[in-house]
Amino acid sequence: MKMIGKIGLGVIIVAVSALSIHAVQDAPTDANLEKKLVNDYNVYALPLPEKMDFAGESVPLHNPDIRERMDRELLVNTYWQSNGLLLFKRANKYFPQIEPLLKKYGLPDDFKYLAVAESGLEYQSSPAGASGIWHFMKGTGLEYGLEINDYVDERYNLEKATMVAAEYLKKSKEKFGSWTMAAASYNAGVGGMNKQINRQKETSYYDLLLNTETSRYVFRILALKEIMSNPQKYGFNFREKDLYTNIPTYTVKVDTPVEDWSEWVKPYGINYKILKLHNPWLRDTYLKNASGKEYFIEIPEKGYYQ
Template sequence: MLLSKLYTNANASSKRDPIKKALLEQVEKKKKAIAMSPEKQKEAYYSSIRFANKRLPLHKHTVETKFERYLATFSYRKQQSYALHAKAAKHLPKIATILKSYGIPEDFKYIPLIESDMNPQITSHRGAGGYWQFMPATARLYGLKVGAGLDERKDLVKSTHAAARYLKSLYGEFNDWTLVAAAYNIGGGSLKAAIRRQGTSDYYKLRLNQETGSYVYKLASMKQVIENPNKHGYKRYAKLDDKYQNINEQNLL
């Protein structure tokens, strides 16, 4: 109550004292300038970044450096194209709906953008194919027909249902969505072996092959570029509000 009275008195006296009022306005202006500085903007933005509802440990220098590398790779400056956003707008809503029906976090919808660039005709040198880049054996295991002139890995809806079943199975093994993403890339058995050998189940501490070690970073970066187009140089989408700004901008003030 005493502090309240003092603050009220200070406000009242500042109205009577134009010099004091000007000083208070300067203090408020300085506080706002600090809050809106590039450093604070970056800090607030990075604190908002999640993958599968789990915050990325961007306070660690090695994690921040690696994340920024892939964020730059997917930025407009590097891509010089709006193809990513066009493909996302066309396919991701349908993928997200299917994943949700299985209880899979929405962020996994970015896998086909990373794996196949949403091109079902792509086949890897190892034989992985379709939107989700399934190996033939894994595709069959999760209900897809592959062979005899038919390849359901190229069917977006059917392959997404299969991917959702596979992801759910991996979650049953690892009970951690970040590890599920890594296991999707390297395989559950190989990831378990790495965890057992290295004595840690922290993805960001595990020493994995380059592709798997960068997989979650790529997914998280792709998510940021798609959800915050204006922030990452995709000015054609400037009329859309970036998700980060909607959620966090006022917290900076």
């Protein structure tokens, strides 16, 4: 995306296992191989839900073009089993953090699926330089007041990045008139959406002819919402203990320079790696802080990593 950063298709594709391939328990032989391929390898067309919505805004599934585009994303986002299961595991860890932040900053809950589409709920950086779970480009982060330098990158701070995402999306909603268009602008940028609106004289995402990335973007989010809201319907089977969970933490205030984080953490019974796992916004092994700015460091409760 131009404003926030593009994401490769691979990151956001979800998978479902049980609907796609029935595993063969007995090994095939030369004599029965062809028959087994026909009988045991089955890929199913998926029925579209009768109704779908994004943030309470209805998807016009009566339109044959919209049905085809939705069908494509539901299929594509269904048949990558390992990544799909990982998304469920990560969602159990991160959705309890993201959901109250969305509510706090005035965004509909459905936008958590936009975060899934952007980053797969990983603190990562794209080849284009978009970083964090919300995948901001550096320029956008700085424009919205995030601190980004060699020592601190608040694009990796979940609360601050969610606050900025909310500010951006609410401004886009005010400008374009719908949450659906706001989501599309997160991918194409406000300028990109304005250009197409002016050229085509249309104001609905579903009526605009957009570049391939943006034309698929909202449908991917809808597919993620549908699949992740209905795991058993789409063949996902897991136990509660299979999912990732949050480690309880407490905060420690830092308002001085830190010469060496690996030494700083020793009194807390952890190492630099664990510090970074809980504070991914720290970007180096030390901190320059001549201004005395206050930072709040998350420290895991004792007993989880020993």
